[in-house]
Amino acid sequence: MARVFFQDVTKRFGRVFAVRELTLEVHDQEFFVLLGPSGCGKTTALRIAAGLEEPTDGDIYIGDRLVNYVAAKDRDLAMVFQNYALYPHMSVHDNVAFGLRMRQYSRSEIDRLVREVAETLGIGDLLNRKPGQLSGGQRQRVALGRAMVRRPQAFLMDEPLSNLDAKMRVQMRTELVRLHRKLGATFIYVTHDQVEAMTMGQRIAVLNDGTLQQVGPPQEVYDRPANRFVAEFIGSPAMNFLEGGVVRENDRDGIRTPEGFLALPDAVSAEIRQQGVRSFVVGIRPEHLTPVAEQAAAAFEGTADLVESLGSEQHVTVALKETAIVVRLPSSPRIERGATLRLAVAPEHLHLFDAETQLRVGP
Amino acid sequence: MTVADQYAGRRSWAWPLGRFLTALPFLLPSMALFGAFVFYPLGKSVYLGFFISNPFRTRQIYVGFDQYKDVLASSEFASSLLVTATFTLYTVAPAIVIGTALAVLANQKLPGIVIFRTIFSSTIAASVAISAVFWLVLLHPSIGVLNEAVEGVGFSRVNWLRDGGWAVGDRATVFDMVAAWFIDPNWALISVSLATVWMNIGLFTIIVLAGLQTIPEELYEAARVDGAGRWAQFWHVTLPMLSPTLFFASVVGMIFAFQSFGQIDILTQGGPVDASNVLLYSIYQTGFEQPFRVGAAAVQSLALFVIMLVLTLFQFRLLAGRVFYR
Numbered sequence: 161m162a163r164v165f166f167q168d169v170t171k172r173f174g175r176v177f178a179v180r181e182l183t184l185e186v187h188d189q190e191f192f193v194l195l196g197p198s199g200c201g202k203t204t205a206l207r208i209a210a211g212l213e214e215p216t217d218g219d220i221y222i223g224d225r226l227v228n229y230v231a232a233k234d235r236d237l238a239m240v241f242q243n244y245a246l247y248p249h250m251s252v253h254d255n256v257a258f259g260l261r262m263r264q265y266s267r268s269e270i271d272r273l274v275r276e277v278a279e280t281l282g283i284g285d286l287l288n289r290k291p292g293q294l295s296g297g298q299r300q301r302v303a304l305g306r307a308m309v310r311r312p313q314a315f316l317m318d319e320p321l322s323n324l325d326a327k328m329r330v331q332m333r334t335e336l337v338r339l340h341r342k343l344g345a346t347f348i349y350v351t352h353d354q355v356e357a358m359t360m361g362q363r364i365a366v367l368n369d370g371t372l373q374q375v376g377p378p379q380e381v382y383d384r385p386a387n388r389f390v391a392e393f394i395g396s397p398a399m400n401f402l403e404g405g406v407v408r409e410n411d412r413d414g415i416r417t418p419e420g421f422l423a424l425p426d427a428v429s430a431e432i433r434q435q436g437v438r439s440f441v442v443g444i445r446p447e448h449l450t451p452v453a454e455q456a457a458a459a460f461e462g463t464a465d466l467v468e469s470l471g472s473e474q475h476v477t478v479a480l481k482e483t484a485i486v487v488r489l490p491s492s493p494r495i496e497r498g499a500t501l502r503l504a505v506a507p508e509h510l511h512l513f514d515a516e517t518q519l520r521v522g523p
Numbered sequence: 524m525t526v527a528d529q530y531a532g533r534r535s536w537a538w539p540l541g542r543f544l545t546a547l548p549f550l551l552p553s554m555a556l557f558g559a560f561v562f563y564p565l566g567k568s569v570y571l572g573f574f575i576s577n578p579f580r581t582r583q584i585y586v587g588f589d590q591y592k593d594v595l596a597s598s599e600f601a602s603s604l605l606v607t608a609t610f611t612l613y614t615v616a617p618a619i620v621i622g623t624a625l626a627v628l629a630n631q632k633l634p635g636i637v638i639f640r641t642i643f644s645s646t647i648a649a650s651v652a653i654s655a656v657f658w659l660v661l662l663h664p665s666i667g668v669l670n671e672a673v674e675g676v677g678f679s680r681v682n683w684l685r686d687g688g689w690a691v692g693d694r695a696t697v698f699d700m701v702a703a704w705f706i707d708p709n710w711a712l713i714s715v716s717l718a719t720v721w722m723n724i725g726l727f728t729i730i731v732l733a734g735l736q737t738i739p740e741e742l743y744e745a746a747r748v749d750g751a752g753r754w755a756q757f758w759h760v761t762l763p764m765l766s767p768t769l770f771f772a773s774v775v776g777m778i779f780a781f782q783s784f785g786q787i788d789i790l791t792q793g794g795p796v797d798a799s800n801v802l803l804y805s806i807y808q809t810g811f812e813q814p815f816r817v818g819a820a821a822v823q824s825l826a827l828f829v830i831m832l833v834l835t836l837f838q839f840r841l842l843a844g845r846v847f848y849r
Contacts, residue, residue, distance in 0.1 A: 211748075231747075233751060234750075239744070239745070239748045245742055245745040247745070247760065247763075258759070259749035259750055262750035316748075
């Protein structure tokens with residue numbers, strides 16, 4: 161088991177930067193998630209770690225060993241591919257055994273290890289089947305088994321759950337977490353699915369356009385997104401954004417947006433004034449908007465335009481004067497379309513971003 | 524009563540004929556083609572085999588199965604079978620092995636690789652006649668490049684197209700030929716095979732290259748991460764994944780070998796003394812050269828047909844279990 165360290169890693173394909181000056185340390189035994197939209201460079205970063213791509217610039221360390229010039233086969237990592245990449249002409253047993261065979265393990269040793277792993281993953285009775293005869297979930301397990309059996313330094317997983325159906329995905333999610341705990345191994349997990357990132361990762365790194373946006377524990381990234389991109393990318397339904405400037409109205413500091421006035425605590429407004437930022441983007445998560453009765457307490461007023469009921473909750477799109485915002489409410493009382501809603505938000509739940517740099521300025 | 528029930532009722536008495544009549548116009552074109560070019564000649568061959576005739580078949584005598592017996596039991600027939608088998612052995616496997624090697628090389632992602640792909644597959648574009656003439660020059664005993672090379676490395680010159688080795692000389696029977704097979708090279712047949720292999724390389728390169736390109740890149744990546752080097756990747760991923768392609772190539776190659784004609788006609792005319800006289804060329808000589816024994820040629824043709832049929836079935840049987848289809 162080992163840490164994996166990216167130092168100033170850049171990868172260029174022609175003129176396109178897939179990864180740009182990425183510096184990232186994945187701790188030993190950590191479940192680390194690389195999260196981002198497709199084309200953000202997360203898979204490239206993983207492939208660089210695996211040795212399937214060479215970095216244009218920068219260094220990769222596994223443990224304390226610089227591996228830039230170490231071939232994939234000698235890095236002692238295991239990879240789980242998005243479409244599993246099982247060898248279709250080999251039985252499940254031979255698929256799992258392949259890495260051991262390449263490393264000259266004895267036949268009896270191979271047999272013992274394969275059976276052990278197959279037991280752990282519950283694929284013991286599938287060992288003689290070919291991958292073509294397996295379901296998606298079973299193939300997924302075989303791919304995991306192939307990775308596990310060698311006890312590698314680290315596991316690299318490239319969207320391993322994206323080819324599974326929704327129910328299977330949820331099940332495998334918890335299984336992977338359990339597996340990680342059991343193996344005590346370093347996992348680097350690539351996904352575009354924020355739910356996977358939030359539920360599985362001990363820390364997550366958000367990438368966009370090849371550039372690292374933020375690294376941290378999931379809750380921290382959710383609560384304090386470092387910039388507007390992260391704020392928008394994480395959370396479903398997505399965060400609402402309104403533009404505005406800091407003003408003082410009726411003896412209160414706050415932000416004036418086209419849709420309403422948002423009061424700020426003095427400490428926050430003072431800090432923002434100090435930073436000298438002129439225009440802001442205010443972010444509000446849908447669950448932080450609460451309906452209120454009196455007009456005085458409300459920041460926004462609008463009509464319910466679209467109501468999506470999810471059973472346990474409802475997502476209401478509220479049309480304001482110029483834009484619309486999404487509110488997440490408990491399923492009862494049920495909101496009817498066309499109903500007037502007055503919404504308030506607690507100041508501590510506001511996310512303020514500099515409209516120019518898109519960076520978080522407070523609170 | 525549903526619509527389906529109504530139709531079910533109708534089908535019971537009217538549909539078999541109706542369906543056949545509907546299908547007929549769709550089947551007719553291929554039935555006509557197969558009939559004219561496959562079934563009629565096949566039937567005619569069987570018929571011709573029962574007669575011996577004068578050159579232009581103005582007179583023919585019915586001899587029943589006697590001609591079948593005579594031709595199939597003759598030592599010429601046995602010899603041409605041995606020559607054909609040897610020719611197949613010399614041409615199919617080497618062409619596939621070389622074609623595969625070139626295809627693997629040409630499948631690398633390197634700048635300008637298209638040029639090599641074109642060169643490696645170019646022999647497919649050369650006609651048999653041109654290729655044969657080209658080899659005629661290369662194999663020329665006194666001015667040919669091949670003899671220069673042979674002499675250059677210290678061996679004595681070979682009379683490439685005029686040395687029949689095991690297939691000629693005092694060896695009267697096929698058993699004598701088989702006995703001499705390993706020790707007395709039949710250079711004429713080897714020369715024709717050499718030219719044939721060269722001609723087929725282009726086709727096999729293209730076939731195998733196409734097969735290679737269907738192998739998903741992730742399999743190689745998975746193998747690399749699993750610790751496989753280049754050779755292990757070839758052995759454990761490329762070759763098994765290529766098996767359907769190689770099987771196809773072997774069937775096609777064998778059919779090609781049995782149908783080779785042009786290069787033999789131009790290089791050796793089946794000689795010297797039948798040393799390179801494969802079955803197909805023998806059919807041609809029997810039927811279209813003096814004394815125009817059409818009936819005997821028909822019998823040989825049928826023999827060739829049966830042999831190819833059996834071999835193809837055998838290949839399917841033999842390889843079906845070992846070939847991996849996705």
